[in-house]
Amino acid sequence: MLYPAAAVLLNLLFFFLSPVVGEETYNKYCASCHHPQKIGITAPPLLPMTLSKYTDEELTKIIKNGLSSTQMPSFGNLKDEEIKSIIRFLREDIPINWSIKEIRSSLTLNNNIQKKVLNIKNIKNITFVVERGHNKIWIMENEDILDAFDFSNVHGGIKYTLDGKNFYIPSRDGWIGYYKINNKKEGYYVGKIRACINLRNISLSKNGNYLIVSCLLPQTLEILNAKTLEPIKEIQLDGKISAIYELYKSDKAIFTFRDKPIIGILNTKDLSINYIKAEEPIEDFFIDPFDKFLIGTSRKDKKLVVYELEKFKLVFEDKMDSMPHLFSAAFWYKNGKFYFATPHIGKPYISIWQMYDWKFIKNVEIGSPGFFVKTHPSTDYLWVDNGSDAVVLINKNDFSEKFMTIVKGKKFTHTEFNGNGNIAYLSIYDNDGYLILYDTKKLQEIKRYPASYPVGKYNFVNKERSFYPSLFGEEIFKEKCWGCHHQTQEAFGPSFKYIANNRTESQIIAQILDPKNSYKLLGYKRNSMPAFNFNEYEIESIVNYIKSFREDKNDR
Template sequence: MRLASVLATGFALLAPLAVQAAEPDAARLYTETCAACHGGDRLGAIGPALLPQNLGRLKPAEAKEIILHGRPATQMPGFADQLSEADAEALAAYIFAVPESMPQWGMAEIAASHVLHADPAALPDRPTHASDLMNLFAVVESGDHHVTILDGDRFEPIDRFRSRFALHGGIKYSPDGRFAYMASRDGWVSVYDMWTLQMVAEVRAGINTRNIAVSGDGKWVAVGNMVPASVVILNARDLSPHTVIPVIGDKGAESRVSAVYAAPPRGSFIVALKDLPEVWEIPYVTPKKPYYPGLVHNYEPGMVEALDVRDQAFQVRRIKLDDYLDDFFFDQGYENLMGAARNGRNGQVVNLIVGRKIADIPLSGMPHLGSGITFDWNGRRVMASPNLKENKISVIDMTTWQTVKELETLGPGFFMRSHEKAPYAFADVFFGPNKDAVHVIDKTTLEIVETLRLEPGKTVAHAEFTEDGRHVLLSVMEDDGALIVLDAATLEEVKRLPMRRPVGKYNVANKIRYEEGTSH
């Protein structure tokens, strides 16, 4: 009995240790499962940063489900075949835990990271190559982290250079088309001279960056950051930092930046916020009037780093709304923005002149308004948007804000493109088993007239047109991928160029002229 009693006592003492030993090692699971995409320090890489202030409206229980089953319309896969429920729960708790030291990235850190590769004042005043400067493309090849500069007349590369890791697809240009601006997910912003084919400057403007925009006067670059929650204003000439604007709402609430856009007719940047039901407008020129009528206007000394408070440029105009707007689309005059949150509810139309919502839009699912296009149809200006969650394309009348048609597609899509001089719009089916399909839509009849399968079984997406609208380029988004050049009217293949996962390509003229068929 004595031995049995001792053994029983021993097992009782060891039992908690056994349970403790069986608990998931969240740090190890993170390193093995998450670090490759989200960074070993949780500060983001290909995927976003996984820090409490970066997770916004997401709840731990929802994070657990995403870990197990993935997230629609993103590159986030599910790990239910590798992780148990307890593993996923432990990982969710881990990413919501506040790190011992929170990352800091303000004016001092940005300035210290600045790299000047060439003296902007010493750059030649004429191009060093004979290609048509307006018909160049910058092609982001994420397979090996390079950018190719493509001649859009001959469809031949004229330069190829290494980019920063996880470069965002949305390359922007200076208003004259000379300089290309690009941003990586980990905050590096680069400026490249399209005339002399050389890198000019780089700076790390954030820890986890969403995108950039170039002002209509060519003087400024705005950087939208997820971590830290900020908009950073850089001098476009050499990327030296000018202003850091923390994104803070009422009662000190921070918000990640979903996207930042330039609105040249307004002389301002427009900021989409992920965690505040607001739209921000940041003028880059001093407004004629210091306040906009009928608006909540917020500017406090100390809110903005390194800014002379007497300068009314870069003051923050806050337009408060009754719902979140993660994704924007603008009319050609930048008077109205159409926005939708990633919550499956109706979209909103916000008039930027009066600073308030003027209409709801019947948009279900997850419309990708940032990839929408506009065109004339039956004497009316309409916009068309793919959907990241539902198998459809919505066509909206931009006067009545009503849906004029919904086209059924073979799956959710990511990109849609056209050109004022082209008869067709092209929409991919990025998500699902039909990822190799590209729908061709007649802009007169609003019908899908053909479905192309240019590379069966592989993802084909992101159409982009040449300056004259005669040719359209499509990406085979695989490591052994390609650019496929089609005649935009006959749909016949003209050329195919091998590429390493070309995730995006951007024509100079179409971008700087804000062509109606491309994203802005």
């Protein structure tokens, strides 16, 4: 027979330790928003992997007090024992079932579509802005907000088709929203689907038919119809995927694993996969702007690796002190060379690298650790955040730096540019924050919008690698061509607009590389143009830039 005190103690231990008690309390108060399997419905997932950054004390505070500026209410009526049992249940792994059946049933189309008049002047200046505090997505063109709609928990890059008509917005908890623009005149939110429980990133096939979703939970690639969002195929993965990125020159998408030294190549026509062995796991990577190389890194090995994509051969590696955040890398061209810069996790510097004749250039101190580096041909600077109230401006000529305070005492994060590059969008990350627009030449504020925790901005041009050769071409034009040519008006030589609309690509290349022999074929009586000894990347860049002035007879 147990003494009364011992019986009480056993009952309390049973209450604290019993998963059944925690599950029952969770289902009573939490499951209607967070799902019985903790995978989230109208509220985020509450799984061990998504809650690992929170202590039990922090979770207790959230449950008791709620979260301001969200739909999370206060449960101050719960006893301490009940809250502890809920947290214990949240820390437990439970079987999760999320297959094509569940994906299909999650498809939610907007049956009450109200099209918003947009009257877009130039699709290249369209920028999607995430206002996390109010769970809003803004659609902007230059200084104007054209539309806004509700969407929460956005994660990673927004993807879009290159005709500027279809935009896809991913969330951390696996939802993908779909926004459509018709003929640059009107736009509307089509609907959403939940592809998985924990999403890594999304990609689009070259032909625009497939939306490819990389998932950490479950470990799959989900293939959706890009026009209807209907699930087409589920591919099981044996490992934790890092990310997947499409190639724009061929029908392939490349993915890697955090925990396995393997590179996957997805054929985006027949959806088959070929695997290639790597030297080490690749946790973070990007594909270079010309679709030739994979640049990757891993936390364990602390080195940068470069694989040539045609034969998947390792062509360069270099040791470093810490893991770079390659997804946030910035690219530019200067004096015949191509460069990229990347921040480093937990380190107060960015590193500068030369591409194609691969080499490390230098580290540039930024004061404290940052997360994003951005640039554009229309600015002389790399724009870097460092967790403070200032943007760090690093000159692309000599890598000198200066600090420009945006809003004193409030954290600045993440720069984005419009397509033309004359406007920089700067986020003041605060509940009472701002989206601030800066003139990139005068470095002066143009306009500001109140915003609650504005985070990512995604411009139509600057987030798509297929546009990067043209951006490099703009920099080459300023260095090599500006003395004789103008983009849209005749100068000493014909305008790029005239060239784009009256010459074939082969004629353009011949006139650049061998004008002494090509001028007669173009109808000129004499040649006054010097030959340029461009490499393959320079010629592709300047030709892409010239072609960007080609008039579209079927303009949307």
